[in-house]
Amino acid sequence: MLEVNGEVDIYTAPKLREKLIELIDAGNDRVVVDLEGVGFMDSTGLGSLVAGLKRIREKDGELAIVCTSGPVLKVLGITGLDRVFPVHDSVGSALG
Amino acid sequence: MLEVNGEVDIYTAPKLREKLIELIDAGNDRVVVDLEGVGFMDSTGLGSLVAGLKRIREKDGELAIVCTSGPVLKVLGITGLDRVFPVHDSVGSALG
Amino acid sequence: MAEERFSLRVPAAAAYVGTARIFGGAIARQVGLSEDDVDDVKLAISEACAAGVREDGDGTIGLVAERDGAILAFEIVGEDIPPPLSDDLVATPESFRRSVGYDVIRSLFPDAAILSEGDRSGRIRFAVPIGG
Amino acid sequence: MAEERFSLRVPAAAAYVGTARIFGGAIARQVGLSEDDVDDVKLAISEACAAGVREDGDGTIGLVAERDGAILAFEIVGEDIPPPLSDDLVATPESFRRSVGYDVIRSLFPDAAILSEGDRSGRIRFAVPIGG
Numbered sequence: 001m002l003e004v005n006g007e008v009d010i011y012t013a014p015k016l017r018e019k020l021i022e023l024i025d026a027g028n029d030r031v032v033v034d035l036e037g038v039g040f041m042d043s044t045g046l047g048s049l050v051a052g053l054k055r056i057r058e059k060d061g062e063l064a065i066v067c068t069s070g071p072v073l074k075v076l077g078i079t080g081l082d083r084v085f086p087v088h089d090s091v092g093s094a095l096g
Numbered sequence: 097m098l099e100v101n102g103e104v105d106i107y108t109a110p111k112l113r114e115k116l117i118e119l120i121d122a123g124n125d126r127v128v129v130d131l132e133g134v135g136f137m138d139s140t141g142l143g144s145l146v147a148g149l150k151r152i153r154e155k156d157g158e159l160a161i162v163c164t165s166g167p168v169l170k171v172l173g174i175t176g177l178d179r180v181f182p183v184h185d186s187v188g189s190a191l192g
Numbered sequence: 193m194a195e196e197r198f199s200l201r202v203p204a205a206a207a208y209v210g211t212a213r214i215f216g217g218a219i220a221r222q223v224g225l226s227e228d229d230v231d232d233v234k235l236a237i238s239e240a241c242a243a244g245v246r247e248d249g250d251g252t253i254g255l256v257a258e259r260d261g262a263i264l265a266f267e268i269v270g271e272d273i274p275p276p277l278s279d280d281l282v283a284t285p286e287s288f289r290r291s292v293g294y295d296v297i298r299s300l301f302p303d304a305a306i307l308s309e310g311d312r313s314g315r316i317r318f319a320v321p322i323g324g
Numbered sequence: 325m326a327e328e329r330f331s332l333r334v335p336a337a338a339a340y341v342g343t344a345r346i347f348g349g350a351i352a353r354q355v356g357l358s359e360d361d362v363d364d365v366k367l368a369i370s371e372a373c374a375a376g377v378r379e380d381g382d383g384t385i386g387l388v389a390e391r392d393g394a395i396l397a398f399e400i401v402g403e404d405i406p407p408p409l410s411d412d413l414v415a416t417p418e419s420f421r422r423s424v425g426y427d428v429i430r431s432l433f434p435d436a437a438i439l440s441e442g443d444r445s446g447r448i449r450f451a452v453p454i455g456g
């Protein structure tokens with residue numbers, strides 16, 4: 001579980017990428033990224049998620065997203081990443 | 097009771113003044129202005145409160161303020177208006 | 193001439209993309225765009241400014257918004273906004289990142305223009321109808 | 325020269341004072357001022373811009389912020405920022421309103437300067453130490 005808060009853009013995306021990679025390299029192969037606390041995300045933030053996905057796939061792991069925010073879902077849709085990541089509407093459903 | 101929300105500056109202060117005067121002219125002579133929902137207020141907002149105070153005093157009424165926000169208390173203190181208005185830390189105490 | 197003109201200039205560093213986004217969002221909200229349109233404007237500005245960010249943090253990014261009747265037009269100008277990739281170009285991670293950003297802008301605002309002057313200096317334009 | 329320079333220009337209308345305040349607050353937060361200092365900056369900008377607002381909404385208000393080492397300096401420029409009242413002047417409600425605003429700025433930032441060029445055009449300056 002990685003809970004992300006605030007706005008994810010070119011300034012904050014590197015921190016997200018770092019945290020994700022750390023989590024995965026620590027041996028977690030089923031990671032849920034909770035974006036419910038994210039007010040804004042652009043494609044640079046998505047890039048961090050993709051970086052995490054690539055890393056976890058090397059270990060045959062899975063990365064899921066929890067997100068119900070309209071604007072964040074929109075950018076996921078525009079880039080087609082809503083078809084790459086399993087997107088859940090609650091942490092419960094992501095873990096279940 | 098007048099509940100104020102959002103930011104009160106030169107753009108929104110006239111609306112606050114209008115609402116206050118309306119409330120007072122409708123016959124209310126004990127008015128409590130609840131500023132708990134106010135994230136920002138500058139001296140133009142205070143001007144609206146002062147306008148209300150003048151109007152209500154013409155009718156021997158009273159105007160009290162509920163406010164616990166640091167920044168709003170600060171501008172009340174700088175202008176000395178914390179000595180002009182009774183400032184309460186809850187609606188209960190203002191009405192009590 | 194535009195009825196109302198807003199402009200901003202910040203250093204071309206990642207830290208200030210949020211500042212430009214907040215500024216653009218505040219204008220968009222103030223002229224009366226819907227919250228959905230405000231979100232689109234913020235996203236497009238964020239993508240455009242990200243394209244203008246320089247690793248060394250030198251240079252500036254400019255944002256101009258003009259309201260002209262029922263149109264709110266934005267222009268983002270940077271010394272380091274490269275032209276969109278031609279398809280046969282080998283993408284570096286950096287150029288790939290930018291091209292995703294440009295794609296986002298164009299899907300939000302199909303009439304968006306990404307204009308370059310020479311190799312790197314460029315401007316990105318898009319417009320939103322007000323109350324549309 | 326300043327290490328980082330931020331500038332903004334908006335119409336001199338009441339509606340955009342909030343935009344300038346948000347911009348200034350975002351910069352103040354970004355360079356690392358405490359939340360208390362950010363609040364002071366927002367209040368001072370709001371007062372300064374209110375002084376620059378014109379009834380007819382014509383003209384512009386400019387805000388420039390410069391970070392130079394450990395100092396963040398702000399300047400608000402308007403075509404219609406009149407000089408502070410001399411005490412013997414009969415105050416109109418309008419001039420009284422402005423003088424309260426100037427007092428607020430000066431109590432937040434005792435070194436604040438309210439400079440006028442001629443009768444109305446003026447600039448208001450104040451500075452905040454970063455991490456002080």
Ligand SMILES: Nc1ncnc2c1ncn2[C@@H]1O[C@H](COP(=O)(O)OP(=O)(O)O)[C@@H](O)[C@H]1O
Pocket residue numbers: 043044045046047048050051079081285288289292
């Ligand atoms: N910001 C992004 N938005 C959408 N898709 C992305 C984004 N970043 C990367 N991708 C997708 O992930 C793939 C891998 O991209 P990248 O992380 O640049 O790795 P690499 O350069 O090693 O191929 C890309 O081919 C693209 O499809």
Ligand SMILES: Nc1ncnc2c1ncn2[C@@H]1O[C@H](COP(=O)(O)OP(=O)(O)O)[C@@H](O)[C@H]1O
Pocket residue numbers: 139140141142143144146147175177416417420421424
């Ligand atoms: N924004 C303000 N901040 C602090 N005090 C104010 C403010 N506006 C008015 N006052 C106080 O209220 C009094 C009345 O001011 P004002 O509303 O301009 O009425 P008038 O012009 O009829 O005297 C002033 O003398 C001043 O002491």
